[in-house]
Amino acid sequence: MAIAVATMLASFPLIIGFVQATSKARQRAKLAGLAGRPVAKTAYYAAALAALYSLRPATVTSEDYRMPMSGFCITVVICSLAVFIAYDVESIHSSKSIVLGGMDVVAKTAGDPEITRYQSGTFTCIAYAFVGAYVCIISRLLSRINNNDIYPISFHFYSAWIISAGLVAAVLRHVMHLLFSDTRPDTVILLGFATGLSPNLFLVAIARRAFN
Secondary structure (H helix, E strand, C coil), X not given: CHHHHHHHHXXXXXXXXXXXXXXXXXXXXXXXXXXXXXXXXXXXXXHHHHHHHHCCCCCCCCHHHHHHHHHHHHHHHHHHHHHHHHHHCHHHHHCCCHHHHHHHHCCCCCCCHHHHHHHHHHHHHHHHHHHHXXXXXXXXXXXXXXXXXXXXXXXXXXXXXXXXXXXXXXXXXXXXXXXXXXXXXXXXXXXXXXXXXXXXXXXXXXXXXHHC
């Protein structure tokens, strides 16, 4: 089940790129059908033809997009599998982790159930940060492809977005715990999802809090 969901999530960008390529091919076919008409001799036809052929659809078969799109899909697959499988691996939450536990588990002894409880909460925050980031990225990807404003570097940016969202969510979880002693589960979920939508905004908030 987890593999199927991860594959489905990773395939969305590929499907979007395929739809864009199909749309551009149809537009080119329509212009090619006017080649024998008087309009084909006008400057407007030449400009439309040049503009349309200058657009490179974001498909994995293109040399420009192959590595960026593959990297993004691999990032989505790994994060998806981690989100859906990690709860079944108890050692991930029971063993002390600097990312999942922060300062809260430093003084606790190994095997303390509080370690598992706290680190599970942090992982939940990270998981919902991935969900928020993925939802926002797919929305932006659709918008940019629709406006022909997508570039290979965009997929590297989206991969970095997902990874940074998880790390920022973990830091925010620890900061919230230090400030308010204990954080409600619904607050942890909302915090993670909001961080995924805009990790840069929350990163700035952390920096300002640190300087204050």
